[in-house]
Amino acid sequence: MRRVFTKAAGLAAVGLLAFATAQPSQADSPDNQSVRAAAEGPAYFVMTDITREQFVVKLTKPGDIEHARELVSGETADRPHLFTRIVKRTATYNPRWSFHANPDTTEFFDQAFEVCDATIPYVEDHLDEAGGAFLPGAAWCDWTSRLIREVPAP
Template sequence: MNRTLTKIATALTAITALGVAAPAPAQAAESAYFEMTDITREHFIIRLTDPAKIQHARDLVNGETTDRPHVIGRILKRQVPYNPRWSYHYNPETVDFFDQAFEVCDATIPYVEDYLDEAGGAFLPGLVWCPWTSRLVREVPAP
């Protein structure tokens, strides 16, 4: 029971941090792009701007770590040039990685697309998306 409470508290902390994190100071941040997939085998491109998160993503792709392999963050309901197939994308400033998360933010890539108009309510509250089967496949060149 105590272990379950610890997992719940950790997940809540991660989700809460997405909403209260202060924006990073303006600077010429490096961007890196990664291809993500899930159980549906669809592909989705994410953009990272935080150097530590970029390094973590590279370590995942290169097999140097298996820690926090899944992607979490807030989505924005609009298309971006680097991910043209989908009508939504992760807000790069909110992307992070996790081991376990609440079911309320779990959905596959195509399911989010199909129900995007409902996202932010009972479906993906706060627009936080954490596909449990997500994994990074490779780093891709900047568009």
């Protein structure tokens, strides 16, 4: 009897593993195409703020890319602002500025603490102070930030 129980448990485990690892088929609907495109690589978006300056952000996480596209298209207004940790060097896709947003730390938010709030040009003008008392930990959350459009990869 013990042997029968062991075999049944083993078959159940194999069946559960096969079910858990199976990938559902997806039709080529527009919704699935954008999810797949997001999974294929990074996406780039132009961000602006109250100063009307423009700053390009690179997004790499599929969920963030999809959310950004929904913001730009007007499908959602939830979590419209960007939080990120800045990197103090120019990125090829954002050559105007001496810093860029770390795509691994970028998230969207509705409200954040004041200590990370600064406009795009203010960060540029005070970049040497960033990471200390100004933008501790290089955390940046421009309260007036918003995405305005997606741009092609450089």
